[in-house]
Amino acid sequence: MNTVTIGGKAGDGIKAAGKLFARILNELGYYIFLLDDYPSLITGGHNFNRISFDKKEIFSHYVETDVLVALDDKTIKKHSKELKKEGFIVFDSNSIKYSKGLGIPALDFVKKVGGVRIMRNVALLGAISFVLGIDFKVVKKVLERTYPTAAQKNVAIAKLGYTFAKENTKQVMSLKKVGKPRELMSGNTAIAYGAVKSGLNNYIAYPMTPATSILHYLAKNSDKFKIKVVQPENEISVINMALGSAYAGAKTMIGTSGGGFALMNEALSLAGMSETPIVIAEIQRPGPSTGVPTYTSQADLNFVLNAGHGEFPKIVVAPGTNEQAFYKSAEALYLAWKYQTPVVILGDKHLGESLRTIKINEKKAKKAMAKLSKGGKNYKRYSITKDGISPIAFPGRRNTIVKSSSYEHDEFGITTEEPEVIKKMQDKRLRKIKFIEKEVEKLEAVKIYGKGENIIVTWGSSIGAVLEAAKNLKNVKIVQIIYFMPFPKKKVLKHLKGAKKIVCVEANATGQLANLVKLHIGIEIKNKILKYDSREFDPTDLFRKFKRWLK
């Protein structure tokens, strides 16, 4: 396992360089995890990408760095302490004065071929490709594929960097081809793609970091996926538009972060009452309030579980890896339409925006389908049934009138204030919960890794660092909870009962998962490893903490 960290100012093309380097490694057959760290600004500040890679599957980035690539001073100041003993620095000597490592006159090279300043990143990429022992042909191939219209200049700049490094330093690694290229995907893209494969028709969202990349990805690919993508005036409009869309028969998803989800709460309850299927991707960032917009957190769990006034069936699923994000997103659309109720996919910035190698079988994405009604003269949109699911018809069907309502209503959808009818309808809706519980039991609601008497409980994106950190621990079992509503009590109890030691790992300050475990199965987890500085867990640091816990 090795790590390369690339840093500079916003506007220096850090993200592009990170992605390019990840693609080069991918071309060589490595497994990759790329962390994209950026502050909430457009130009300036400090951005970095951290790319960890291995011949085996990798679940997290590591802070400890083998090669640091610096486009500005700040990168060296901030990250040189993260270098391993034998670590190496490559920097732009036109903008930075530094005595160690390899200085590349990156700006000179850019000027030489008539490029623009942002292309400095490519000069440095060329240089580190030599340092890491990567065949230049691979670099060239990736550049040509990434910049089909500006390939020539980019390749020339990379070559200058590569040659300069060859003449001035030694190789520290020799990265040869170890396998075939694979797919790279962020968690947000996986959520979007999973929904598409499940049968998504419409995606509606208002921009909010860190959920916006779902909107960007689907908007860019809307023709290919044959979907409609809309950006309305605010989040309240988003969810109400989505409910109108679903009422008229379109499978619809929306996406936001905590603050936007707060605005959607009233209509979340409307979805429950009107039994309109909807999937909401809530990609967490640190709160309260505006919080830390471009960083990560797992502090909205309680909020999402308790969202929406009144009582109605709701499903909450929290994938932890990009693969889970794909399958669970499809599952979310499937469940929303099967049970005609809202489903929340709870993600976070770290899952959503980190790029990772992915292995998915698209055919295994669950297809969304509703129990349809043929309609007819006496069609009851809210017919009372054993499982609480009323066969659905959509406006446009002949001789059928479809009446949906936010008010308590009778089977036809007409407002009622009669106590007997109110109780019957509430029972009908809540009856769905029992059947959802049964179905979720059969799904991967809890994922178990390894065997042992000591248990690590975790959820969401924290699973990545936990899996890496626990690689060298003995007698440890990891329990990742994926479904939170309904809570998979039986499975969690089965795995936690009789444990020697239990520790809970999550990215919030109050131990929300640990509290839920106590609430649902009565087991109190006293050991908690909590992180709430808005940054992700680092496997190396987590490993030390696990060692202390196991002592």
Add this chain to the structure above:
Amino acid sequence: MNLNTNAEITWCPGCGNFGILIAIKNAINELIGEGIKKENMVIASGIGCHAKIVDYVNVNSFYSIHGRVPPTLTGMKLANKKLVAIGFAGDGDMYDEGISHLIHAAKRNTDITMIIHDNRVFALTTGQFTATSPKGFKGKSTPKGSIENPINPIKLMLAAGATFVARGYAGKPDHLKELIKKAVRHKGFSFVEVLQPCVTFNNTYQEYNRKVYDLNAEGHDTSSFELAMKKANEWKEKIPIGVFYETQKQVFEENY
């Protein structure tokens, strides 16, 4: 076609909503007679006295929440362009709670019709001032009289880019029916402001009966934005009803 439902009508006797109910039922019936398929008709409402109307008309409906009818209808059109979408909202519903949605629906030029039951009072919450209540309005939350000036919905919608702007009167259901039909037939965002007396909290029948006149009967040029803006200022002595402005722009859903 009988468009009644089994729902019991719970408006106050004499409520302006009855005039709007007659107008919409007749408009829908005639539109169906003229070839619009009944199964493609969808109505939606917000929350307030006006909103009960969806329970009283036997066509597809979505009884939405306060202020949110325009996005709800826009979503329906996204899913199925063939739907003929008519929304109802009150003045509190649309000019207070959901004003941003109304403005954006007009800006987008979604092919929907919004009918605003403007009784210039929050009635179902037993009488508070709304965005269109006159200055000095004495309600339960403003016992000394409201200190706020009302907004002018016609001007607001003209400024927002609505492509069909009209005003009707609940006391003239036949005229209102024709307006609704024109609004529904218009390709793009149609706005119909309806003067609606509230017999309990703001009885304006006498005032409206005295002041209202049909501006289209006087040869108003509906293609002129400037004239529409000018007419929108009339209120004190005479109140114009009819089509203020009509134009064509690209329709939102046609882009998808």
